[in-house]
Amino acid sequence: MAKAVFHKHQRVFVGPVGTWALVEQVKPHWVKDVEEPIRIAYDCGLGRDFTADELAAEQADNVEAGHWRVLRAKNKWQTIEECAGHPFPGTFPVVVTEAMDWGGWRVPAAEYDRDPHRIEAQGRLLANSPRLLEIAEQLAAMAGEDGDLPPALAELSRSAERVLRDINTKPAKTGNTPQSRAA
Template identity: 50%
Template structure:
């Protein structure tokens, strides 16, 4: 069942169009004999209804200086092709393994070989969560480094050392700041 993620008159960024708009109305898709709508779309006055994953709030937009598609990295569960749930009862979620989706299509992303997952399922589960969260980590590191660069007098020495480490990590990934 779907729940509304945005509300009427809320300002949102519409990714497919690349512009800001205001939600004019919420459009639920109902199914007979169901208490809640199956899907919810949003009319923002741009000629068609948009799904929640195509919209972004102002708070999220201010957090990200990265490619908006990177912000949608998430972990999905995929059925094991090599073992059934009864054969891997010791796995965190028997019968499945994590896949990190790093693009707008469910097919792209990070996967782990079945043998490696069988050896250390808890380790692979943690890796999947860390990889999925890494764009947000990168944004936080960049914000910390930028704040320290512009306000060095306001930070204690140990926090400046952490900010310098953050800056080094961001530089090693993204290259020098321009």
């Protein structure tokens, strides 16, 4: 017997048409005296019904964040006196995303020099991103478990789901990458 693979309002890639669409309706095909549907079709608003093998769901990367932290790297291009106005003279932030003290996000010295307070704030934001991701996941799960949320919390939950979809969805290969434009 058939089981539904996709659900209503789910974003799917429709292979025969070559576009993304939302499942508008799940259509089970029933037979008399059978407890489960024999097949299921999906109406995506594209003129005909599609079967599950013609559709593909968005693929999530499931970001493995780990323990990110801000380390201080020595500024090799300026003396402490030259950068006395910086929040931490003689150093700049490095956001480390690996278990070892390497790998992650760094900023060019010239950019740091232009606005060190903004770069320090960005470093703290990047280092706390895994915790913010966990909060968004918990908020989205809360809405999935309890349908009777206050309107403000329900809207926050929907926003968290959109952010998580943006984080976890692989970008489509459009041929509009820097490498393809250079060719």
